Amino acid sequence: VTKFLQFLFTGLSTGAIYALIALGFVIIYKASEVINFAQGALLAFGAFVVWWLVVHTGWLSWAGSNRAVVFLIACVISIIITSALGLLVERTVLRRMVGQPIFAIAIITIGLDAVIRTVVDSRTPIGTNAIGSPIQGRTVTFSSATVSHADIYTIIVTAIVVVAFFAFFKFSKFGLAIRATAVDQEAALAMGISVRQVFAITWGIAGALAVVGAVLQLSRTAQGLDPSTGFIGLRAFPAAILGGLDSAGGAVIGGAVIGLVEGYFQFYQPHFLGNNFHLVAPYAVMVLVLLVRPYGLFGTKTVERV
Amino acid sequence: VRAQASFRTGYRNDEALFPTWTSKIAFVALLVGLLVVPHVLAVKWLQGSVFALIAIIGALGLNLLTGMTGQVSLGHAFFFGLGCFTAAVLGGSGSVGLSTQKLVGYNLPWVVWLPAAGLVAGLAGLLVGPTAVRLKGLYLGIVTIGLVFLGGHIFDNATKLTGGTNGRDIPQISFFGHSARKTVQFAGIHFNKDVQWFYFCAIWVVLGGLYLKNLARTRTGRAFFAVRDRDIAASVMGVDVTRYKLTAFVISSVYAGVAGALYGAYIGRVVGSETFSLLFSIQFVAIIIIGGVGTVMGSVLGAAAVTLLPTVIDQFKGVFPFVSEKAGEGLIGRNQFTAILYGLVLIAFLVFEPYGLAGLWLRVKAYFKTWPFKY
Numbered sequence: 001v002t003k004f005l006q007f008l009f010t011g012l013s014t015g016a017i018y019a020l021i022a023l024g025f026v027i028i029y030k031a032s033e034v035i036n037f038a039q040g041a042l043l044a045f046g047a048f049v050v051w052w053l054v055v056h057t058g059w060l061s062w063a064g065s066n067r068a069v070v071f072l073i074a075c076v077i078s079i080i081i082t083s084a085l086g087l088l089v090e091r092t093v094l095r096r097m098v099g100q101p102i103f104a105i106a107i108i109t110i111g112l113d114a115v116i117r118t119v120v121d122s123r124t125p126i127g128t129n130a131i132g133s134p135i136q137g138r139t140v141t142f143s144s145a146t147v148s149h150a151d152i153y154t155i156i157v158t159a160i161v162v163v164a165f166f167a168f169f170k171f172s173k174f175g176l177a178i179r180a181t182a183v184d185q186e187a188a189l190a191m192g193i194s195v196r197q198v199f200a201i202t203w204g205i206a207g208a209l210a211v212v213g214a215v216l217q218l219s220r221t222a223q224g225l226d227p228s229t230g231f232i233g234l235r236a237f238p239a240a241i242l243g244g245l246d247s248a249g250g251a252v253i254g255g256a257v258i259g260l261v262e263g264y265f266q267f268y269q270p271h272f273l274g275n276n277f278h279l280v281a282p283y284a285v286m287v288l289v290l291l292v293r294p295y296g297l298f299g300t301k302t303v304e305r306v
Numbered sequence: 307v308r309a310q311a312s313f314r315t316g317y318r319n320d321e322a323l324f325p326t327w328t329s330k331i332a333f334v335a336l337l338v339g340l341l342v343v344p345h346v347l348a349v350k351w352l353q354g355s356v357f358a359l360i361a362i363i364g365a366l367g368l369n370l371l372t373g374m375t376g377q378v379s380l381g382h383a384f385f386f387g388l389g390c391f392t393a394a395v396l397g398g399s400g401s402v403g404l405s406t407q408k409l410v411g412y413n414l415p416w417v418v419w420l421p422a423a424g425l426v427a428g429l430a431g432l433l434v435g436p437t438a439v440r441l442k443g444l445y446l447g448i449v450t451i452g453l454v455f456l457g458g459h460i461f462d463n464a465t466k467l468t469g470g471t472n473g474r475d476i477p478q479i480s481f482f483g484h485s486a487r488k489t490v491q492f493a494g495i496h497f498n499k500d501v502q503w504f505y506f507c508a509i510w511v512v513l514g515g516l517y518l519k520n521l522a523r524t525r526t527g528r529a530f531f532a533v534r535d536r537d538i539a540a541s542v543m544g545v546d547v548t549r550y551k552l553t554a555f556v557i558s559s560v561y562a563g564v565a566g567a568l569y570g571a572y573i574g575r576v577v578g579s580e581t582f583s584l585l586f587s588i589q590f591v592a593i594i595i596i597g598g599v600g601t602v603m604g605s606v607l608g609a610a611a612v613t614l615l616p617t618v619i620d621q622f623k624g625v626f627p628f629v630s631e632k633a634g635e636g637l638i639g640r641n642q643f644t645a646i647l648y649g650l651v652l653i654a655f656l657v658f659e660p661y662g663l664a665g666l667w668l669r670v671k672a673y674f675k676t677w678p679f680k681y
Binding site: 104106107110115118121237238279284 | 372378437440441442443444445447448449451452453455456458459462463584588591592595639642645646648649650652653656657660
C-alpha cells in the first residue's frame with residue numbers, strides 16, 4: 001500500500017506536467033484549430049532560458065542564500081521571453097496561414113519545432129545541464145512512503161495554475177473573447193472581438209504553460225536540460241487527445257489518467273509486453289480510447305454540413 | 307501554334323497516361339536518362355541518388371494516402387520498419403547478432419523477401435486501418451504518431467526478429483547469382499554496387515510511379531480525390547468512404563514496406579527504433595509538401611530535393627563558413643544546419659508555394675508555353 005501511494009504521487013505529478021502541456025495544446029486548438037506540434041520546442045526553449053540565466057551566467061553562484069528567489073526570477077523572465085517567442089511565431093508565420101488547411105498549419109508547426117529545437121540544442125553543451133532548481137533531489141517521508149519535494153511542488157503548482165487558468169477563462173474579458181472565438185470566429189469578429197489578439201494571447205499563454213511544465217519536469221528528474229527535453233511535448237499528446245482536443249477540463253483529467261497509467265505500468269508491470277512499456281503505454285491507451293470515442297472523452301463531436 | 311501539341315481532343319485523350327507527344331518523349335528521355343546517369347555521377351552523388359530513389363518509392367506511398375486521399379499520416383516510418391525487418395527475417399542468415407543471441411532468418415532470395423515486405427506492411431495497414439478510418443484530420447495524425455512510438459517499442463523488444471536495440475543486418479541483394487556488392491563487368495562497362503542498386507531502385511520507382519499515375523485516372527483514384535475533397539459529399543454520391551480509405555492505407559503501406567526493405571538492404575544494418583523514428587516520418591511529410599501534394603511529379607521532386615540536401619550542403623560547405631563538421635564546434639554543426647534548413651524550407655513552401663516544387667514547375671512550364679503572353 002505504501003508503494004501504491006508513492007506511485008500514486010509520482011504518477012499524479014507526471015500527469016500534472018502532461019496536463020500543463022496538454023492545456024497549451026488545448027488553448028491554441030480551441031482558439032485557432034491549430035495543433036501546435038512546436039509546444040515541445042517552446043518547452044525546451046523555456047528550459048534553456050532558465051538554465052542560461054541561472055547556471056550559465058552564474059546567477060546562482062552570487063545568489064548565496066536567496067537561491068529560491070533568484071530561481072523564481074529566472075523562471076519569470078523565461079516565461080516572459082518564451083511567451084514572446086510564442087507571440088513572434090504566431091505573428092510572423094501562423095498569421096499568414098489563417099484560412100489555410102489545418103493540415104498545412106500543423107506541418108508548419110512541425111517545421112517550427114525542428115528549427116527552434118535545433119537552435120536550442122546547438123547552444124546547449126553536451127551532457128547533463130541541471131537547471132539549478134532549488135527543489136531538486138530532496139525527499140520527504142510520510143510514514144514509510146518517500147515522496148520527493150519536486151513531486152509535491154509539481155502537484156501544488158499545477159493545481160494553482162489550472163485554477164488560475166480556468167478562472168481566467170471563465171471570468172476575465174480575454175477569457176470570454178477566447179471562448180467566443182472558439183465558438184465562431186466570424187461572429188466574434190462581428191461582436192468587436194479582436195481575433196488577432198485572441199490568437200496572440202493563446203500563443204503567449206501556451207508559451208508560459210510550457211515554461212512552467214519544463215521547470216517542474218526538470219526539477220523532478222536528475223536528467224537536466226538535453227536534446228530530449230522537448231520530447232515530453234510529444235508524450236503529452238495522448239493526454240490532450242484522451243481528454244478531447246478542445247476540452248480544457250479534459251486535458252487535466254487526461255493528463256492525470258495518462259500519468260497514473262505510466263506510473264503504475266512502470267511499477268507493477270516493468271516487463272509486461274517488453275521493457276519500458278510504460279513509456280509507450282500512454283499511446284496504447286490513447287488508441288484504445290479513440291477506437292471507442294473518436295473525439296476523445298470530453299471533446300465536442302463536430303457536426304458537419306456539406 | 308506553339309500550344310498545338312497539347313490540344314486534347316476528347317476524354318480518352320484527357321485521361322491518357324501520356325496525353326501528348328511531348329509527354330511521351332519526355333518519358334522515354336527519362337528512361338534513357340536513368341540508364342546513363344549512374345555512370346556520370348560521382349560516388350557521393352550516386353549514393354545520394356540511390357537514397358533519393360528509395361525515398362521516392364516511400365513518398366509515392368505517402369502521397370497516395372495524404373495527397374490523394376487526404377488522410378494525414380505521420381506513421382510512415384512504422385510501415386518502413388515493418389518492410390525492412392520482414393526483409394531481414396526472410397532474407398537474413400539468422401547469424402549471431404551483437405547481443406550473441408541467435409536471430410530468426412530464412413536465407414531466402416530477394417524475389418521472395420521484397421514482395422513479402424510489401425505484403426506484410428500492407429497487412430499491417432489493413433489491421434491499423436479500421437482504427438484510422440474512424441478518425442478525422444489531425445486526430446488521425448496524432449494517432450499515427452502513437453503508431454510510430456508503439457512500433458519503435460516493438461522493434462526494440464522483438465529481439466529475435468529485429469535484433470532489438472543492437473539492430474540487425476539486412477540481407478544483400480544478388481542478381482543472377484552475383485552479389486550486388488561485387489562489381490560486374492559487362493560489354494566493357496563497370497557496374498559497381500551503387501550502379502546496380504541505382505538501376506534496381508529505378509525500376510521500382512518507374513513501376514511504382516506508373517502504377518500510381520494510372521491509379522489516379524481510374525474509378526478508385528477518382529474516389530480517393532472525392533474522399534479528400536469532402537468525404538461526406540463523397541459518401542452522399544455513393545462512394546464507399548471506409549473502403550477507399552482502407553484501400554489507400556493498404557496501398558500506401560505496401561509502398562512503404564517495399565521502400566523500407568530496399569532502404570535496409572542498401573544501408574546494410576538497421577536499429578529499428580532509432581532509424582524508424584518520428585523524425586523519419588516527418589521527413590516524408592516534408593518530402594511530399596516540398597515536392598507537391600497529390601502528384602507523382604511532386605513525390606519525385608520532393609524526395610530528390612530533401613534526400614540530396616545534405617549532399618548539396620556538403621558539396622558547397624565552403625559557402626557556409628559558420629558550419630562545422632561536428633556538433634559543438636563553430637557556430638553550428640552540419641547536421642543541425644541541415645535540420646534547421648529542412649524546417650525553414652518546409653515553412654517557406656507552405657507559406658509561399660503550397661503546391662511545392664511541382665507547382666513551381668507547372669508555373670515555369672505555363673510561362674514558356676504561353677510566351678510571350680502573360681497567360
